[in-house]
Amino acid sequence: MAPSPVSSAFRTTYDRLKRRGERQYALMRALRRGRRLRALEDRSRQIAPADILVFTTLRNERPRLPYFLDYYRRMGVGHFLMVDNDSQDGSADYLALQPDVSVWRTSDSYKASRFGMDWINDLLRRYGSGHWCLTVDPDEFLIYPHHDTRPLRALTDWLDASGARSFPAMLLDTYPRGPIEHAICAEGQDPLDLANWFDPANYTIRKNSYYGNLWIQGGPRARCFFADSPKNSPALNKIPLVKWHWRQAYVSSTHTLLPRGLNMVYAQDGGEMASGCLLHAKFLSSLTQKSAEELDRRQHYAGSKEYRAYHARLGESSSLWCEESRQFTDWRQLVDMGLISPGNWA
Amino acid sequence: MSAAEVQLGVVLLCHDRLDLAARMARIWAEGGAPVVVHVDARVAACDHEAMVQALKDQPLVQFSPRRACNWGRFDLVQATQEASRQLLDQQPAVSHVYLASGSCLPLRPVAELTDYLRCHPGRDHIESVAVEDALWAMGGLNEERFTRYFPFDWRHQRWRFDRFLDLQRWLGIQRRLPAGLVPHLGSQWWCLTRHTLDAILSDPDRAAHDRFFRLAWIPDEGYFQTLARKHSPEIESRSLTLARFDLKGKPYLLYDDHRQLLEASGAFVARKVWPGATGLMDHFPKASAAGTSGRHPDPRGIDQLFAQAAERRARGRPGLRSQGRFPNKGSENQRTAAPYALFQGFDAVIPGFEDWLAGQLDADVHGHLFHPDRAEFAGRPDVGPGALSSNPTLRDYHPEAFLASLIRSGSRMQVFQHGPGDDPGPNWFIAGDANARLSVLTGAWVVPLFRAALPLVEVRRTAALLQRAEIEQTAILTSPSTRAQVQTWDLADFVARPEAILAEALGQVDPVISRSQRPLPPIPDLSGLGDFLQRLRNAGLRPALTGSFPPTDASTEEGPTP
Numbered sequence: 001m002a003p004s005p006v007s008s009a010f011r012t013t014y015d016r017l018k019r020r021g022e023r024q025y026a027l028m029r030a031l032r033r034g035r036r037l038r039a040l041e042d043r044s045r046q047i048a049p050a051d052i053l054v055f056t057t058l059r060n061e062r063p064r065l066p067y068f069l070d071y072y073r074r075m076g077v078g079h080f081l082m083v084d085n086d087s088q089d090g091s092a093d094y095l096a097l098q099p100d101v102s103v104w105r106t107s108d109s110y111k112a113s114r115f116g117m118d119w120i121n122d123l124l125r126r127y128g129s130g131h132w133c134l135t136v137d138p139d140e141f142l143i144y145p146h147h148d149t150r151p152l153r154a155l156t157d158w159l160d161a162s163g164a165r166s167f168p169a170m171l172l173d174t175y176p177r178g179p180i181e182h183a184i185c186a187e188g189q190d191p192l193d194l195a196n197w198f199d200p201a202n203y204t205i206r207k208n209s210y211y212g213n214l215w216i217q218g219g220p221r222a223r224c225f226f227a228d229s230p231k232n233s234p235a236l237n238k239i240p241l242v243k244w245h246w247r248q249a250y251v252s253s254t255h256t257l258l259p260r261g262l263n264m265v266y267a268q269d270g271g272e273m274a275s276g277c278l279l280h281a282k283f284l285s286s287l288t289q290k291s292a293e294e295l296d297r298r299q300h301y302a303g304s305k306e307y308r309a310y311h312a313r314l315g316e317s318s319s320l321w322c323e324e325s326r327q328f329t330d331w332r333q334l335v336d337m338g339l340i341s342p343g344n345w346a
Numbered sequence: 347m348s349a350a351e352v353q354l355g356v357v358l359l360c361h362d363r364l365d366l367a368a369r370m371a372r373i374w375a376e377g378g379a380p381v382v383v384h385v386d387a388r389v390a391a392c393d394h395e396a397m398v399q400a401l402k403d404q405p406l407v408q409f410s411p412r413r414a415c416n417w418g419r420f421d422l423v424q425a426t427q428e429a430s431r432q433l434l435d436q437q438p439a440v441s442h443v444y445l446a447s448g449s450c451l452p453l454r455p456v457a458e459l460t461d462y463l464r465c466h467p468g469r470d471h472i473e474s475v476a477v478e479d480a481l482w483a484m485g486g487l488n489e490e491r492f493t494r495y496f497p498f499d500w501r502h503q504r505w506r507f508d509r510f511l512d513l514q515r516w517l518g519i520q521r522r523l524p525a526g527l528v529p530h531l532g533s534q535w536w537c538l539t540r541h542t543l544d545a546i547l548s549d550p551d552r553a554a555h556d557r558f559f560r561l562a563w564i565p566d567e568g569y570f571q572t573l574a575r576k577h578s579p580e581i582e583s584r585s586l587t588l589a590r591f592d593l594k595g596k597p598y599l600l601y602d603d604h605r606q607l608l609e610a611s612g613a614f615v616a617r618k619v620w621p622g623a624t625g626l627m628d629h630f631p632k633a634s635a636a637g638t639s640g641r642h643p644d645p646r647g648i649d650q651l652f653a654q655a656a657e658r659r660a661r662g663r664p665g666l667r668s669q670g671r672f673p674n675k676g677s678e679n680q681r682t683a684a685p686y687a688l689f690q691g692f693d694a695v696i697p698g699f700e701d702w703l704a705g706q707l708d709a710d711v712h713g714h715l716f717h718p719d720r721a722e723f724a725g726r727p728d729v730g731p732g733a734l735s736s737n738p739t740l741r742d743y744h745p746e747a748f749l750a751s752l753i754r755s756g757s758r759m760q761v762f763q764h765g766p767g768d769d770p771g772p773n774w775f776i777a778g779d780a781n782a783r784l785s786v787l788t789g790a791w792v793v794p795l796f797r798a799a800l801p802l803v804e805v806r807r808t809a810a811l812l813q814r815a816e817i818e819q820t821a822i823l824t825s826p827s828t829r830a831q832v833q834t835w836d837l838a839d840f841v842a843r844p845e846a847i848l849a850e851a852l853g854q855v856d857p858v859i860s861r862s863q864r865p866l867p868p869i870p871d872l873s874g875l876g877d878f879l880q881r882l883r884n885a886g887l888r889p890a891l892t893g894s895f896p897p898t899d900a901s902t903e904e905g906p907t908p
Binding site for chain 2: 146325
């Protein structure tokens, strides 16, 4: 039976107020935790009004950094704002030497800062307003339709012209053909040279009507690590590219934003809206070591369930590759598979 | 008018990115066309000054007095009128005036355009469609553009704009067009002859025209289009500027990767160029290949590209659920991407049915995809098409997505076995899907029980479960919301005429194949089944779906031997 109009109006108002409370709470946390960030090198004054900004939290990612920075520089990113969470491998020093990077350092708990989102929300609030902001990890590489011929600015200009304020890009886990521990990525090397296989069509999508976002799961992690508890498999939906306003906040990683309208990046009338993906080059030899380390720290989501699962599986030499895996060629392939879409962007 | 007299002049309207506009003005002027530039008064003075300085070396470029232009208002028409007047007065040699904007890119040299105009020197190139026939964009405001008053700005005073329109509709207010005018609409980018433009600008009734259009809606798409009908001796109702709009009325932008399509289009001018498309701006204008400089515009290629994008945005790909497409109920445009088929019960009666079927059809024939123990993909791999796992927990986590993904990733038709013992999760989804072709043999689950050597108590219990499941399933398939193609037979019917029923079932999947000859699968002997059913009845269960099997005579009374 349909709920009465009065109770559903009450529900709607209640939810709206609750979401506002959550958003304000997230902003407050950001304000508090953000104060504990220590600027190691603050070049934020170089940021030009129209620059596209990248925001990143990292820990011990030194070998990945040169390629990561180059990838997004080539795409046309103007400035990087990065939080180094107590790296021991010289990541922070390397970043401090880069001409277009501002870097902050903290030794606070990753978990207690809601997996780094408090720090990022604070930087977004301080520097992001009015800019298109891309929040990615060092192992995430944005792919969008036409990215080989059109810079990121073309996309953000088009989003501006279409009145869109956010752009979705789901995580697409990539992995090598052989065992993960044999895929050793040298510094400066494109990790996608090694990990360039992905699962084409085993994703599930549900809608979260409270936040209005889609909840996507599946891929090799669900297939190999979470087959018997699919509910726990990691969320793959992300909205990493957002035209920022200081009132906005990420409430759970880059999966969910508030206000709710920012999450409505999909068409419900049967059409397709433009979307991209983040190629997630996580499954390389470095993961084996990292999962052991992260398991010790217990700093990850849901009691580090994910890392425990990797550790269990990756302890024995293991490969995510299967006969039905596809090798990544270009964005058109992803469009054909329906994983991303150019939407109305011809 | 003699052919030698054709001389092109350009009115260039600019409201942002003046660096780009200066570049366009230079292209026109260097091609020999005098240009009058109008710069929106809201552009910063320093930007304007920079443009003036950048074009100082171009004697053919003049600037008209600046005026603030609001989108959709009469200001834009006034700016065009003033700039046109200035061009006609200062450049007496100009025989044709082209209206362009700062983001209109000339694709072919000015000389080719001039040659094209020279073919029909008296012709006006202006898209002009009678309002009653035009289906223009922008939320259905077609005729009303001319019959209501629009004193409010649509962008900045939207609420008042809408309410005032509602009020006029309620009051039934109808404006009357000035005498002699028939309302026409069309692209705002045109090319008019001096004769027509001059006649429009010096029309004795111009004050009345302007007064009327001042309160019309988006007059820049109506003023010249309507008045050209009054004054032009010859109208070619097609804009020489390639400009395309999406379903929301936003212009499609042009990027470097459109270069080949633009070149092939043969259009003289295209818009709207993305300001960062330096590749396009460096490449164009481009002279046509030798011998083709007289070709006519034919923008089919690029039109197709835009039409595809519009279609994708409006309807999407059938059966696709993705991060950008999550249709509400009723907007799905098919739940799945392609037709697929289910065979229920056949494999229970005919041993080896799956393999036999695979030999008959040009299709991927799977086993029980929704078997409780595993998804039985063809060949029984652990990971099936699309990297779908055969793990039942993962599959049952979202059976609809599992099925839709499988159908989307297969290059051939997908066919699978189904039965009351399988996971019922996707049953509603399948029944409501017009792509599903179901061939159902009810009561067939009895046959494996009949052949199995199990104690009667257990047989009875299993039979009860399967029968209840199949009754529920049948109820779903016969519900009014069912859109699948369903053919149902009962077991007794099948035993009576197996060939005919198999032919009908296959005919539903592949109409071509049903007419061809093929060897039938071996159909096992089911004598004694009637007796078996009677024993079930005697045990208190009433088999309801098998059809009628009379209890056999005493000679087979012992039933199946283990």
